[in-house]
Amino acid sequence: MKILVTGSAGMIGRKLVERLALDKTLGGKVIQSLTLVDVVESPIPTGSPKDTRPIIADFSEKGVAATLILERPDVIFHLAAIVSGDAEANFEKGYKINFNGSWALFEAIRQEREKDSQNGSQTSSYKPRFVFASSLAVIGPPFPDPVPDSLATTPTTSYGTQKAMTELLLADYSRKGYLDGVGVRLPTICIRPGKPNKAASSFFSGILREPLAGQEAPLPVSDDVRHWFASPRAAVGFFITAATIDTSPLGPRRSMTMPGVSATVGEEIDALRKAAGDKAVALIKRVEDPFIAKIVQGWAGRYDPQLASSMGFAAEKNFDQIIKVYQEDEMGQ
């Protein structure tokens, strides 16, 4: 089986490739090749198949998608995107990469199939599984609590709009039989390894990650703010599940809200206390930030991801587990 990963140098992309290299199979089939595409060099983890090839390219540039699809990968993990803040600040760039770039991949697949019919075949044998990294940013307020799978996508950012439009295309290309698509709406990933970043959601990881390392962390919102979380390990699991499920029960809903842990900031802090004591909790410094508080108010705190759960997608059950994953995967405990 041949696998293509876009965004393979990103945090989740790297972890997904590590998992594939470790598993050596996907859905019971041996992984023969891994093609790893990103705008920077993708690391090749130990255990990768011999035919593993990092490509430095912007998948949204003209002709790149067709080149990537020419090898007819059996499974495509499409994780590459520019982030929400970038897409909001750079309107054209966001649509070019997050929407038109994704569409170019879908079109490259359809064109690749067309070659077979031009060669006289009635139908093409090429119909890859296409796993698309979507986002809960496709949904916007007002939110019922919990948010059902059937809620309209009324995004409040260009990023969410681009993801929602790509979800629609993914469903239509799947319905037409051009590819076999599964969209994965990721919860906020927590605990993100590394340094704080400029995302408004950065503090959700920071108030655990920094104290676990003995460092101070700012908390810009109140303890009762509720949000929806899953670990990086769970996110990788979502992608593996999306690549291997039987898609026939999905119907027109090809993109699914993923399971997660609904927790308040206060519950995060309680879990930190259990894991690392009062000394760690004391490192959280309350520094109100009305700008961040307002952004966070636009996010839902609880979802009812019935479809994904029924399809076998699973996340952690509570924040104790989320912290444990971080300690195991990032702190070597």
Place this chain on the structure above:
Amino acid sequence: MKILVTGSAGMIGRKLVERLALDKTLGGKVIQSLTLVDVVESPIPTGSPKDTRPIIADFSEKGVAATLILERPDVIFHLAAIVSGDAEANFEKGYKINFNGSWALFEAIRQEREKDSQNGSQTSSYKPRFVFASSLAVIGPPFPDPVPDSLATTPTTSYGTQKAMTELLLADYSRKGYLDGVGVRLPTICIRPGKPNKAASSFFSGILREPLAGQEAPLPVSDDVRHWFASPRAAVGFFITAATIDTSPLGPRRSMTMPGVSATVGEEIDALRKAAGDKAVALIKRVEDPFIAKIVQGWAGRYDPQLASSMGFAAEKNFDQIIKVYQEDEMGQ
């Protein structure tokens, strides 16, 4: 005020232009010019402003949108599209016209605004009202009864996908302040004047229109099939309302399901009996058509269009009124 209408030679487009020519004003402002774009010649109704110009052009062809927007129309009624069956049979053509063509209009507006900032203005004074003819095809089963405004758009046709994607763009361009968009999801228009067409919904009009003219009409489904209707006159009213409402209460939901009459085929027939007697009803010939029956099963029969109703959109209350509109507007009664 300058007005641009795309699809101005279509059934609803013609009626909309007739209404504008009759009213001579829109939202209290005198209509100075009407630019009427369609792939065939648009009729110019009596009473049109002196500066009325029919243009034969495909708005989705390169450069056409920019030319149309160059005049900076204050209100754009974007009705042009290829129909569902055509978009389903011709995948590329459907996306090119129904989606990329609409996007080209949005982009032409954004680029027109850009000219002002290149000329040194802080902000552009150009921000047209953009009224988009969407469709209930953006929604797909399973349907709650009634279908709420908040239901996810899971279209089951390429046409519905293209309309749903355009709705998302319309909302994002509105949110960014590039235009002031209102999307109008039309019910099935009944009674359509003219001849039966190949649309699966054609019979809903045919079983009234043909008997009212003393002719036989086939009925391919059972009497208990429920559907959602508005007259052509109501549809024109939706577009006028969409052009003149205060959009500030809309929030991120820029596209709205329109009010309509929820009625079964049996209720249509009862209304025909009241209007034209048993002799007319006897002209309906039951000819089962499982193909059409199956398509119709994929449509919802009842909506709860709270947002549109609260914004002042209104349709007929029952089928007696729908028949009366046809008799007045098409039969000169």
